[in-house]
Amino acid sequence: MKSTLIIGGGIVGLFSAYFLSKAGVEVTIVDRTDLRDNCSTGNAGMIVPSHIIPLAAPGMIAKGISWMFSSKSPFYIHPRFDYKLLQWSLLFYKSANQKHVEKAIPYLKNISLLSKSLYLAFRETHPEAALAFQEKGLMMVYQTDAMEKEETEFAHLARKHGLEAEILNPEDIRNIEPNLDLKAKGAVLFPGDAHLDPGALYSYLKKYLEAKGVKFLTETQVLGFEKSGQKVLAVLTDQGKIEAEKLLLCGGSWSGELAKKLGFSLPMMGGKGYSFLQENQPEIKQASILTEMKVAVSPYGKHIRFGGTMEIAGTNQKIDLKRVQGIFESINRYYPDFQSKFPKESEIWKGLRPCSPDGMPYIGYAPGYSNVLVGSGHSMMGISMAPATGKLLAELHQQKDTTMNINEFEVGRFA
Ligand SMILES: Cc1cc2nc3c(=O)[nH]c(=O)nc-3n(C[C@H](O)[C@H](O)[C@H](O)COP(=O)(O)OP(=O)(O)OC[C@H]3O[C@@H](n4cnc5c(N)ncnc54)[C@H](O)[C@@H]3O)c2cc1C
Incomplete structure (x- = not known):
């Protein structure tokens, strides 16, 4: 019997399978790896309704250019001649304006x-x-006047959009973080945000789905498609042909390449980032972002994860130790008493954030197809948005009205 096929066993694919299987749909997930090489397990695990500004926003171009000259900076585009990068950068540039930000805010807020x-x-x-x-x-958390201005202005904007935001002074910070010194001028706390262990979520969800009868075809790479009119009939893989009634494309940073094979444009770049775990000593209690360095701090009791950097990397997965060093040096710059230890290369996790050029995810029907849905391009908010994306895709699959308006996530907006 033909089932619904999901390409990509990252968190977006898994949550899509979760909601589809709840609706009684037979689901198969196909992934080119053994599921240990996606972006969904070692990230910072933050659930961030506060992140209402897309990556493509005014000011990002200037910041990006100034950061490009430092090997330890939080954002980097390796200058190279690459047509895909050129096309993506142009679309990013066109989207980085106030009008786009204002349009994006309610959508990003509602989905988170x-x-x-x-x-x-x-x-x-x-x-x-x-x-x-x-x-x-x-x-x-901020240390400089420039970031104080940016973060407090953002706190006012978030409040204007109905989100809670508290501006903290160093004494407030000491009460939140009593075990060690946090060198900061101040901070903004978004009480509505949360965090979790993404590896634990991923393992649980995978086991749960297997128990519910979702099939996982791992180490099976999708290479092409068999089509007829507006339908995909089967996917062609390195392990043979798999027929499908409906198809969900949740291929993370590789979704653009798959879309090309389907005949439409889905601009996408991998935004490479790294993380590593440390013993949490002395214990940091609060999930934070060290804003000057864009380093995410996710405490889990005895352990803590530090993660960051965004290197627009296509699908190149090589580890650049200078970037990891940048994250590492941030730890003691903000927490001078923390007992940090530079991780061995085998302890460094890397992931490619699937970045669309306008900072908005792609959620909905693929242009020109009646049985292909897409859920991708969530950039630095894939964990935050995965359950909603899975629910919305399941609703579309079942031909139901979607819980929220998804017009700005239109898959064919650059096709
Ligand atoms: C350092 C770092 C910190 C982050 N922190 C956060 C955070 O705090 N909060 C948050 O919300 N997000 C965070 N993110 C972003 C988040 O991790 C991603 O947005 C999310 O994991 C993307 O999930 P995905 O399912 O779209 O893609 P992926 O997890 O990459 O999954 C895509 C899957 O598709 C498969 N695939 C691709 N092509 C094919 C093919 N041809 N055939 C078969 N299979 C294929 C791949 O093998 C892969 O398993 C962070 C990312 C990084 C790097």
């Missing part, structure tokens, strides 16, 4: 709030899942 409510429901339905889910908010 929907996702957060789905995470809360998920935690209640699956109390056995040890997700290390913590609703302690997210603290945006």
Whole structure:
């Protein structure tokens, strides 16, 4: 019997399978790896309704250019001649304006709030899942006048859009982080944000789906498609042909290449980032972002994860130790007493964030197809938005009205 085929077993593919299997749909997930090489396991695990500004925003171009000259900076585009990069950069440049930001805000806010409510429901339905889910908010820490201005202005904007934001002074920070010194001028706390352990979420979800009958075809790379009119009939893989009734394209940073094979344009670049775990000593309690260095700090009791850097890398997965060094040096720059230890190369996790050029995900029907849906391009917010994306795709698959308006996520906007 033909089933619905999901290309990509990252968190977006898994949450899509979750909602489809709940609706009684037979699902198969096909992935080119053994599922240990995607972006969904070692990230910072933050659920961020506060992140209402897309990556493509005014000011990002100037910041990006100034950061390009430092090997340890948080954002980097390796200058190279690459037509895909040129096309993507041009679209990024065109989107980095105030009008786009204003249009994007309600969509990003609504999808993240929907996702957060789905995470809360998920935690209640699956109390056995040890997700290390913590609703302690997210603290945006700053040391400089420039970042203070940026973050406090953003706090006012977030409040204007109905989100809670508290501006903290160093004494407030000491109360939140009592065990060690945090060198900061101040911070903004977004109490509505949360964080979890993405590796624990991923393992739990995979086991749960297997138990529910979702099939996983791993180490199976999709190479092409068999089509007829507006339908894909089968996917062609290095392990043979697989027939499909409907298809979901959730291929992360590789989704653009797959879309090209389907005959439409889905501009996408991998935004490479790294993370590593440390013993949490002395214990840092609060999930934070060290804003000058864009380093994410995700504490899980005895352990803590530090992650960051965004290197527009296409699909190149090589580890650049200078960038990891940049993350590492940030730790003691903000927490001088923290007992940090540079990780061995085998302890460094890397992931490619699937970045669309306008900073908005692609969610909906593929242009020109009646049985192909796309869920991709979530950039630095894939964990945050995955449950909502899965729910929305399942609704479209079942020909139901979607829970929220998804016009700005249109898949064919650059086709
Ligand atoms: C350092 C870092 C920190 C981050 N922190 C956060 C955070 O705090 N909060 C947050 O919300 N997000 C965060 N992110 C972003 C988040 O991790 C991603 O947005 C998310 O994991 C993307 O999920 P995905 O399912 O779209 O892609 P992926 O997880 O990359 O999955 C895509 C899958 O598709 C498969 N695939 C591709 N092509 C093919 C093919 N041809 N055939 C078969 N299979 C194929 C791949 O093998 C892969 O398994 C972070 C990312 C990084 C790098």
